[in-house]
Amino acid sequence: MVFHSKVFHSKVGNLAIGATLCLGVASPALAETVLKVGLIDPPAHIDVVATERMAEKVAELTGGEIKMEVYPAAQLGFANDMLSGMKLGTIEMFVGATTWLGAFDTDFWVTGTLYLFNDQDHARAFHEGESYQKMADRLAAEHGIRVLVRNWDRGPRNFISTRPVETIDDLQGLKIRVPPQESWIVNFQLPGAAATPMPLSETFTGLQQGIVEATEQASNWLYANKYHTIAKNLTRTNHNYEETGVMISEAVYQSLTDEQRDALVAAAMEIAPWHNEQVAVQIEEAEAKMAEEGVTILDVDKAAWQEQFRAIFDELSTKVGYSPDLVEELKAGWN
Structure with a gap:
């Protein structure tokens, strides 16, 4: 029967x-398709929580056909390792700052420029714009990495240091940890800081041992990584605004059905407004907790800092090698 x-x-x-x-x-x-998603952020970081929510939504939209397994805290390797893995097709997905993509295409480093954007809305608008889309298309075609969405705010970056930093003159000789990205290195070298490329995994020890005197990130990241227990000065410079990208290996992306691809994008886009609201909440809470725990919070003349860093943008762009048309477009956004 x-x-x-x-x-x-x-x-x-x-x-x-x-x-x-x-x-x-x-x-x-x-059949169930498992996508391993790597992040360098600690488990409580908003990007990790948002990725976990995205995974739940993707499972719902695909009827369980797609399972996203989330691995925070560099369990799958550091950012460059995971990006290289996506290019080779050995790692399926990475969620992190889009500036890491400069390892493959120099123009992606430009968003690591200090005071490039007026605020977070300005940064997000550029990332969602036509020029960035062309960069993303080029990346997928030439390097096998697809940026599905890039509108998860990372929040403004600030300094945390073992000695006070209040003016640009205080950057002179400051031993500051920077990401191993040329844009960050040159950006701090030009005003006289001793920019020290260092993996995040070594930054806490570096501060502890005096190898570096400062580091910089969004305040929620600084607090989550407990840098404030060593460096007791937080300087709210708001010197950089980045976006987090949800990225996937192009080979993996092409292996999915149209419906599965659409589900990944839809889930990431649905999470974005909630994610960005939470970033602001986490930053406010982190700064309040740092103040309670004995950190001195300093504010700067942001207009003066912005003016001085924008004055060196052309020199920075020449040294790093950004596309001239991209440089002019970004400068036009300052008006």
């Missing part, structure tokens, strides 16, 4: 399984 095909719904994961029963034997369930 043959039983007609029916659809059964699992209570766990709401997975729809098409099963045809013949002589009492069930056919196998639909």
